[in-house]
Amino acid sequence: MELSILVFLAGGLFLGWALGANDAANVFGTAVGTRMIDFVTAATVCSIFVILGAVISGAGTTETLGKLGTITALPGAFSAAVSAAITVYIMTHWGLPVSTSQAIVGAIVGWNLFSGSTTDMGTLATIVSAWLFCPLLAGLMAASLLPLVSWTLRKTKPHLLRLDQATRWALLLAGAFGAYSLGANNIANVMGVFVPTSPFGTIQWGTFLTLNSVQLLFLLGGVAIAVGVFTYSRRVMMTVGNDLFQLSPVAAWVVVIAHSVVLFVFASKGLSSLLAGANLPQLPLVPVSSSQAVVGAILGIGLLKGGAGIRWRVLGGIGIGWVTTPVCAGLVCLVILFVLKNVFGQTVYL
Amino acid sequence: MFFKNNSSLLGRTRKLEAQVDQFLDKVNQCGKAFSAAFQIYLENGVVEDFDRYLGEVQTIEHEADDLRRNIELELYRRTLIPDLRGDVLQLLENIDDLTNIYKADLFRISVQQPDILEEFRADFLELARTAVACVDSLVAAARSFFTDIDAVRDNIREVVRLESDADRISSPLQRKIFSSDLDLAHKTNLRYFVERIDELANQAEDVADQLAIYAIKRRI
Numbered sequence: 001m002e003l004s005i006l007v008f009l010a011g012g013l014f015l016g017w018a019l020g021a022n023d024a025a026n027v028f029g030t031a032v033g034t035r036m037i038d039f040v041t042a043a044t045v046c047s048i049f050v051i052l053g054a055v056i057s058g059a060g061t062t063e064t065l066g067k068l069g070t071i072t073a074l075p076g077a078f079s080a081a082v083s084a085a086i087t088v089y090i091m092t093h094w095g096l097p098v099s100t101s102q103a104i105v106g107a108i109v110g111w112n113l114f115s116g117s118t119t120d121m122g123t124l125a126t127i128v129s130a131w132l133f134c135p136l137l138a139g140l141m142a143a144s145l146l147p148l149v150s151w152t153l154r155k156t157k158p159h160l161l162r163l164d165q166a167t168r169w170a171l172l173l174a175g176a177f178g179a180y181s182l183g184a185n186n187i188a189n190v191m192g193v194f195v196p197t198s199p200f201g202t203i204q205w206g207t208f209l210t211l212n213s214v215q216l217l218f219l220l221g222g223v224a225i226a227v228g229v230f231t232y233s234r235r236v237m238m239t240v241g242n243d244l245f246q247l248s249p250v251a252a253w254v255v256v257i258a259h260s261v262v263l264f265v266f267a268s269k270g271l272s273s274l275l276a277g278a279n280l281p282q283l284p285l286v287p288v289s290s291s292q293a294v295v296g297a298i299l300g301i302g303l304l305k306g307g308a309g310i311r312w313r314v315l316g317g318i319g320i321g322w323v324t325t326p327v328c329a330g331l332v333c334l335v336i337l338f339v340l341k342n343v344f345g346q347t348v349y350l
Numbered sequence: 351m352f353f354k355n356n357s358s359l360l361g362r363t364r365k366l367e368a369q370v371d372q373f374l375d376k377v378n379q380c381g382k383a384f385s386a387a388f389q390i391y392l393e394n395g396v397v398e399d400f401d402r403y404l405g406e407v408q409t410i411e412h413e414a415d416d417l418r419r420n421i422e423l424e425l426y427r428r429t430l431i432p433d434l435r436g437d438v439l440q441l442l443e444n445i446d447d448l449t450n451i452y453k454a455d456l457f458r459i460s461v462q463q464p465d466i467l468e469e470f471r472a473d474f475l476e477l478a479r480t481a482v483a484c485v486d487s488l489v490a491a492a493r494s495f496f497t498d499i500d501a502v503r504d505n506i507r508e509v510v511r512l513e514s515d516a517d518r519i520s521s522p523l524q525r526k527i528f529s530s531d532l533d534l535a536h537k538t539n540l541r542y543f544v545e546r547i548d549e550l551a552n553q554a555e556d557v558a559d560q561l562a563i564y565a566i567k568r569r570i
Contacts, residue, residue, distance in 0.1 A: 034432045160438075160496045160568070161370070164431045165363050248568075249433060 005199045008074045011081035013224040016190040018088055019100050020050070020228020023186065023290040025236040026259060027178035030252035031171040032237040039234050045172060046179040046233075047226030053183025053267075054191075054222035055215050060269040060285035061188035062195055062214070067123040069108040070196050075346040076115070076337065077193040080107035083333035084189070087325060097321040099289030100189040102131065106326025108193065110333030115349035130286035131322055134262055135296025142258035142297035143304045149254060167249045174256040181263035183222055188287045191221035251301055258297035263290060292318055366424050369417055370496060373442065374489050376414035377449055381482040383407045384452040388459070388478045392471045396460055404456045411449040418446050437564040444557040445492060448485050448550060455546050464539050467532075473523040474547070480519060481550035484512035488554040491561055495568065502565040509558040516551035520544050 028042040071077045084103035091098035105127055112119045158166065200213040211219065247255065265271060266288050275282045295318060302310040340346040387403030394400070421442060425435050466474055491505030527540045 035429050036432060154500060157498045159367050160431060160434070161363050161367050 005074065008078035009194060009199075009220070011078040011085065012191050012194055012221060015081050015085040015088070015100060015104075016221045016224030017228035017231075018085055019186055019190060020047075020225035020230075021232035022088075022092070022228075022236055023100075023182055024050075024179070024225075024229040024233040026290045026294045027182060027256060028171075028175045028233075029237045030247065030249070030256070031168075031175060032234070034249065034252075036168050036171055036249055037175070039237065041172070042175060042237070043229050043233065045176050046229050049176045049179035050183035050225045050229070051219065051222035053180035053185075054187035054218040054225070055183075055211070057180075057184035057267055057269065058187035058191075058218045059214065060272065061185055061267050061287045062192040064123065064127065064285050065104070065108065065188050065192040065287065066195065067120055068105065068127065069112045069117055069119060071108070071111055071193050072115075072196060072350040073347050074194070074197045074199070075340050076111055076348040077197055079333055079336040079340055079348060080104065080111050080193045081190070083107045083110065083336050084329050086332050087329040091321075091325060091328065096324070097291070097317045098325050099131075099292060099321065100186060101287040101289050102322060102325035103329040104189040104193065104287070106329030107333040109326065110330035111337065111349070113330070114334055114337045117349070126284045127286050128322070130266060130284055130288055131292070133283075134266065134288040135292045135299070135318065137265075138258045138262045138293040138296035139300030139303070141261055141300070142254050143300035145258060146251060146254045146301055146304060149250060153250070164249070167253060170253050171249065171256065174253055174260060178256050178260035178263070181260045181267060182290055183225065185263040185267035185287055186290065187218050187221050187225075190224065191217045192287075247298070247301070254301065255294060255297040258300070259290065259293040262293045262296075263288065362424075362428070363430075366421065366430070367496075369421050369424075370442075371493075373414055373417040373421065374445070374493055376410050376417065377445055377489050378486055380407055380410045380414065380449045380452045381485050383410065384456060385478060385482050387456050389475060391459055392466060392475055396463055400460070404460055407449075407453050407456055411453045414446055414449050418442050434564070434568060437567065441492060441495070441557070441561060441564060444553075444560065445488065448488075448553060448557075451546075451550055451553065455543075455550075458546065459543070462539065464543050465536065466540065466543075467530075469530075470523065470527065470540065473519055473526070474544070477516060477519045477523065477544065477547050480512055480516045481547050481554075484509055484516060484551040484554045487512055488558050488561075491558060495561060495565055499565055499568055502561065506558045506562050506565075509554055513551045513555040516548055520548040 024043070024046050028037065028046055031037040032039050032042045071080060081104070084100060084107045087103040087106070088098050088100055105124075109119050109124070111117075153163070194217055195214055198213040198217050200216040202210065202212045203216060204210045265283050266286050269285065272282050272285060295315075299310060299315070337348050341348050383403045383406045387400050387407065390397065390400045390403065422439055425431065425438065431438060487505055487508040491502050491509060494501035494505055524541050524544055527537050527544070530537070532540075
């Protein structure tokens, strides 16, 4: 493999690293921050399941991003990934709510504009509506699940210590499911733009394990996310854990489950086919924001408890982020594409 | 290996649950022994049976201390119930203080041997029984905190009711003591024991108030 290919892929790997560093906290933050689960166990489970989710179920959301814009040259894909990563870094640095999903969509639209390709407005509308729907669905799910769990606990009356033990296991399992969903839903952000120009072939290990070029790309992205989890997520987890500490561990479990289910339903091709088979309305397979799903779930619980103490400014911030993140990523992408094309003489589109 | 570790973890959790129950049982036992010793004192003074019950209270109090220390150590060593650990430790320590009061009251009676006249005995006995019932209700509330959070409020209500009953007995009793012909030293000595016994109910109510807050935090 040429060195230049690796350099171009590094853009996506950097984005994967940033995603692992930040979003693993949405899955295991409370459990680790409150010391219900130790960091090494959480990071190991998270990494394994992120990779599994990416390789097994990552294709659905990638197809949707592909419909938005098919980046036809590796340097172009690099520009999109790096501009998304830069946007995430800058907005995080300024303390603004940001999501890799929104950044990559902005970057793809930026590439479309630069290359003169048409942006499928139908797909864009589907993606934006999924962003709006994601926190709403997570909030609804958390607000429905919490009374159910609460009722079950009141009926079964487990001893506080046994409940504590059970909650630890529940948080670990929910975390594994959350990590799988995160990998399945968000791998498209990290590696989706490289799919049309994937430099890999198909690899077969033994009789059963065959990975095609896209799955290899997702495996690489999954590993980058795992590196982000192990190298940088601990601090974020401790912060998230302490921020969410007002939630009881059981409520935190509800939040993780609601977040994971939402990410899963927006990623699973199997579920989508199942719903289609039963003539039920299908949800689009769209990369959504893991952080916003968590915020939605917490707000759902807050509203269920009467709405006191909800910081409505956080909601306003998310709304602004839906516009500022893609616009910022699109602009950065235009600048990078211009520099790569005119300064470094790279082919950024075919 | 995984399942072996898991089952041993479950075993240790069950052992800790049993220790919490044993600790609360000790507080009940301490109250029973205190009541029995106090009744014997009112009827016969410091006799062999009184000393036997005093010894029993001292032993139970010591065992309760050991159990409490074990529970606290285990909670911290295994980082159990991280969100409520501080509350649970405070609760157990405050309840443990009540066994100290049982022991200290009997010890003071044994040393000072207050002369409780016949006319005051029924009230003293009633006060002691009410105070012990108040502590027992607190113990029931603490048990509910661990297993049945909805029952905490009812048990706390019972603690508050019994504390008021104890006040209703102790105030007229003190008036009766001070309106009698006894000399001031005798009156002061008797009032001291009224207050000491009433203190059990007062302290139980204070702990119950804290427990009400812990119970709100425990609700999800």
